[in-house]
Amino acid sequence: MNFNTLLGKTKNLKALFLTVLIVGFTLSSCNNKSNKKDDDNSDNFDRAAMLTDVADLLIIPNFETLQTEVNDLKTAIETFNTTSNEANLIATREAWVDAAMAHQHCSAFGFGPGKLLLGPYASVLGVFPVNESAVEANIVDDSFDLPNSFSKDIRGFYAIEYLIYREGLSDADIVSSFDADRKAYLLLIVNELKSTFDNIVAEWNGSYRADFIASTGTSAGSSLSLYYNDFVKDYENLKNFKLELPAGLTAGFETPDPTLVEAYYSGISRDLIVEHFKSCTNIWSGTSKDGTNIQGFEEYLAVLVGGPELATQTNTTITQIEDLINALPAGKLSDNIADPAIETLRDKLQDNTANFKSSLSSILGISITYSSGDGD
Amino acid sequence: MGWLENQLTDPILHFSYYGFDWIKPISETGMYMIFIIMMIASIFISLGFVYRISTIVFFLCFTYIELIDITYYLNHYYFVSLVALMLIFVPANKHFSLDVKLGLTQSIDKIPSWCIGVFKWQIAIVYIYAGLAKMNYAWLIEALPLRIWLPAQSELPIIGFMFEYDIIPYLFSWAGMLFDTFIIFGLMYKKTRLISYLCVVFFHSITGILFQIGVFPIVMMFGVLIFFSDEFHQKIIVGLRKLIGFGMLSSKNTDLYSYKTPKFFKTAVFLFFVFQILFPWRFMLYSGNLFWTEQGYRFGWRVMLMEKAGTATFFVKDGENGREGSVINHQFLNMHQEKQMAMQPDLILQFAHYLEEHFKEKGMKDPKVRVEAWVTLNGKPAQLLIDPSVDLTEKKDTWRSKDWILPFKASNAKI
Numbered sequence: 068m069n070f071n072t073l074l075g076k077t078k079n080l081k082a083l084f085l086t087v088l089i090v091g092f093t094l095s096s097c098n099n100k101s102n103k104k105d106d107d108n109s110d111n112f113d114r115a116a117m118l119t120d121v122a123d124l125l126i127i128p129n130f131e132t133l134q135t136e137v138n139d140l141k142t143a144i145e146t147f148n149t150t151s152n153e154a155n156l157i158a159t160r161e162a163w164v165d166a167a168m169a170h171q172h173c174s175a176f177g178f179g180p181g182k183l184l185l186g187p188y189a190s191v192l193g194v195f196p197v198n199e200s201a202v203e204a205n206i207v208d209d210s211f212d213l214p215n216s217f218s219k220d221i222r223g224f225y226a227i228e229y230l231i232y233r234e235g236l237s238d239a240d241i242v243s244s245f246d247a248d249r250k251a252y253l254l255l256i257v258n259e260l261k262s263t264f265d266n267i268v269a270e271w272n273g274s275y276r277a278d279f280i281a282s283t284g285t286s287a288g289s290s291l292s293l294y295y296n297d298f299v300k301d302y303e304n305l306k307n308f309k310l311e312l313p314a315g316l317t318a319g320f321e322t323p324d325p326t327l328v329e330a331y332y333s334g335i336s337r338d339l340i341v342e343h344f345k346s347c348t349n350i351w352s353g354t355s356k357d358g359t360n361i362q363g364f365e366e367y368l369a370v371l372v373g374g375p376e377l378a379t380q381t382n383t384t385i386t387q388i389e390d391l392i393n394a395l396p397a398g399k400l401s402d403n404i405a406d407p408a409i410e411t412l413r414d415k416l417q418d419n420t421a422n423f424k425s426s427l428s429s430i431l432g433i434s435i436t437y438s439s440g441d442g443d
Numbered sequence: 444m445g446w447l448e449n450q451l452t453d454p455i456l457h458f459s460y461y462g463f464d465w466i467k468p469i470s471e472t473g474m475y476m477i478f479i480i481m482m483i484a485s486i487f488i489s490l491g492f493v494y495r496i497s498t499i500v501f502f503l504c505f506t507y508i509e510l511i512d513i514t515y516y517l518n519h520y521y522f523v524s525l526v527a528l529m530l531i532f533v534p535a536n537k538h539f540s541l542d543v544k545l546g547l548t549q550s551i552d553k554i555p556s557w558c559i560g561v562f563k564w565q566i567a568i569v570y571i572y573a574g575l576a577k578m579n580y581a582w583l584i585e586a587l588p589l590r591i592w593l594p595a596q597s598e599l600p601i602i603g604f605m606f607e608y609d610i611i612p613y614l615f616s617w618a619g620m621l622f623d624t625f626i627i628f629g630l631m632y633k634k635t636r637l638i639s640y641l642c643v644v645f646f647h648s649i650t651g652i653l654f655q656i657g658v659f660p661i662v663m664m665f666g667v668l669i670f671f672s673d674e675f676h677q678k679i680i681v682g683l684r685k686l687i688g689f690g691m692l693s694s695k696n697t698d699l700y701s702y703k704t705p706k707f708f709k710t711a712v713f714l715f716f717v718f719q720i721l722f723p724w725r726f727m728l729y730s731g732n733l734f735w736t737e738q739g740y741r742f743g744w745r746v747m748l749m750e751k752a753g754t755a756t757f758f759v760k761d762g763e764n765g766r767e768g769s770v771i772n773h774q775f776l777n778m779h780q781e782k783q784m785a786m787q788p789d790l791i792l793q794f795a796h797y798l799e800e801h802f803k804e805k806g807m808k809d810p811k812v813r814v815e816a817w818v819t820l821n822g823k824p825a826q827l828l829i830d831p832s833v834d835l836t837e838k839k840d841t842w843r844s845k846d847w848i849l850p851f852k853a854s855n856a857k858i
Contacts, residue, residue, distance in 0.1 A: 114598065285595040307771050318759035318768035319805055372590050373822030380824060421754035421817030421825050425785065429752035429819050432595025434655060436779045
């Protein structure tokens with residue numbers, strides 16, 4: 068090989084190198100320009116910061132509130148059991164309402180410590196309708212063993228509600244219905260609630276918080292994937308089980324069934340729906356229960372392909388849903404279960420499901436299952 | 444409560460491949476048995492032991508499992524089935540095998556070139572078609588879906604930081620397209636083979652780290668070794684023989700593999716590849732956006748090509764009294780099935796037909812089923828995939844174009 072050909076080769080290589088450099092530079096500068104806007108919002112979203120916010124300002128405080136309310140409920144029940152009178156019954160009911168409201172702000176966190184042996188806590192302790200006859204049978208069954216029971220419709224918040232509200236009985240009758248067995252069952256149920264939430268709070272304040280924040284990926288099983296999946300399930304539960312099913316809007320159901328609403332005995336279903344949806348929007352927008360803005364899905368979307376459009380569309384739908392929730396007839400939901408306002412609300416919640424369920428995970432790149440498809 | 448139960452035996456219904464709806468899962472124990480048999484067969488194939496029977500058994504077991512539910516469809520599974528099918532017909536047990544050692548077959552040193560050629564053709568088809576599939580506007584010009592997928596991986600050690608840069612998805616998109624399209628040509632020639640192979644290892648390692656694609660990267664890294672020279676493979680065999688002390692059988696029979704390839708067999712191989720070369724192009728017979736309608740999408744080596752997701756709500760109307768109610772999908776489907784079904788028109792139709800039967804059994808005389816399926820493609824705002832006014836119980840899945848799929852509207856929204 069003589070000097071000239073070597074030089075020729077070097078020249079060719081140089082030219083090639085230069086071309087690559089120019090093309091690369093042009094491409095990258097084009098991008099810098101088009102992404103100027105993103106840079107301002109900090110180009111790469113900090114998932115660790117979001118998870119920290121979510122743990123410290125949303126999940127943990129919400130569970131702590133619920134823990135406090137459940138402890139208050141336990142105290143009220145103990146007082147009632149000692150001194151059974153109408154005043155203490157009413158105090159117990161008030162404590163129960165507070166706990167049920169706080170539960171709405173936690174039901175979406177059924178992963179990690181929130182997942183019990185029998186499933187996400189809300190699917191174990193937040194089950195309605197209550198199986199009344201099973202509860203009555205358990206009360207008189209001396210061998211009944213709650214920790215070893217797999218039944219979900221005989222325990223939790225709504226079993227307590229059934230016991231302290233009792234349809235068709237006067238307050239005086241309810242008070243006098245509480246014999247030793249019934250008091251024992253009431254205490255048994257509230258003790259399970261107490262130990263569950265004491266435990267969940269302890270675990271979140273223990274090592275789980277660090278694990279949660281450290282898992283910054285987007286694959287199946289990552290914190291974001293768990294948090295997201297449960298958020299969507301919780302949202303769908305609101306639509307499916309708190310509205311659609313009792314209103315008879317589920318395929319195969321001929322007529323509305325008012326007894327299927329959440330909190331049938333106390334009649335606070337409507338208030339719980341308001342709280343539940345507030346919890347959903349808090350998770351979506353990244354808002355703590357006291358209204359502080361934190362890093363949420365909405366902030367995350369702002370820096371992603373197609374994200375701002377989805378955020379706008381979702382926020383529009385959310386406003387419409389809030390209006391429709393306000394338009395629900397006042398009073399007991401079970402008294403108005405055939406009201407067309409329920410179907411209108413259901414339809415709007417349905418419209419928003421795709422935003423939360425498929426569009427959001429798609430844009431965030433979250434894997435919701437361990438198996439993959441080619442078309443993913 | 445493992446993968447097998449969750450995917451194969453627990454689901455109430457399975458989505459079938461067109462024409463294969465007669466394939467059903469058997470009992471849980473039976474399914475476990477099939478997996479055990481399949482494992483034994485694959486070990487036997489590696490050892491070259493009762494080879495012909497083992498390959499047939501493996502092919503049948505694997506393909507059976509694959510055909511149970513189309514929502515688990517992956518191009519990789521299709522590839523494994525095709526390779527298993529071809530293995531049945533090549534004499535891979537006639538050298539350095541237990542069959543030879545035990546005298547079950549005669550040892551030979553040479554085989555007709557088609558025995559290796561078929562695998563090279565197969566691998567070439569996979570790569571080149573995967574490359575051609577990437578030559579589209581979204582992949583090359585918009586760097587989609589990588590612009591969605593890569594930023595989600597920014598937490599990865601060592602390489603994660605890259606995905607914060609906007610240029611990376613473009614580089615990956617173009618590199619991926621060029622790699623897939625041209626790697627075979629690099630592997631074909633001795634001069635470029637080694638560097639091409641290093642590219643193969645690098646490319647598949649990266650995609651293996653980034654995406655949930657299971658065993659596929661390993662399969663390809665080892666599979667493409669077929670392009671290396673016979674001396675190269677001879678060295679591996681000699682090395683392995685020494686390692687396990689498998690006796691240096693100096694085979695005296697250096698005859699060509701004596702199998703007289705029958706004429707019909709040549710025709711069959713020819714048709715096999717003609718089919719594979721033509722079948723992926725069938726999408727051209729359908730109108731509309733291929734990624735949107737997915738008519739002619741599968742079996743075309745379109746791998747990890749789009750980010751698509753949907754939410755499908757089914758409404759069942761009692762034809763007698765006009766009452767309509769919606770369906771809670773997860774009462775019938777597992778999460779994976781629901782996710783896959785919601786964005787693929789033929790699966791939506793299958794589920795609609797299942798619902799029709801289900802509600803007929805429940806006593807509804809004339810159920811009508813419609814769907815509102817909101818689907819997002821590559822991060823674009825969701826659109827309706829299916830005409831929500833169409834009663835799907837009246838539609839049949841055929842090779843004809845599905846007129847109940849709504850066209851994809853390319854939005855003007857700049858993303």
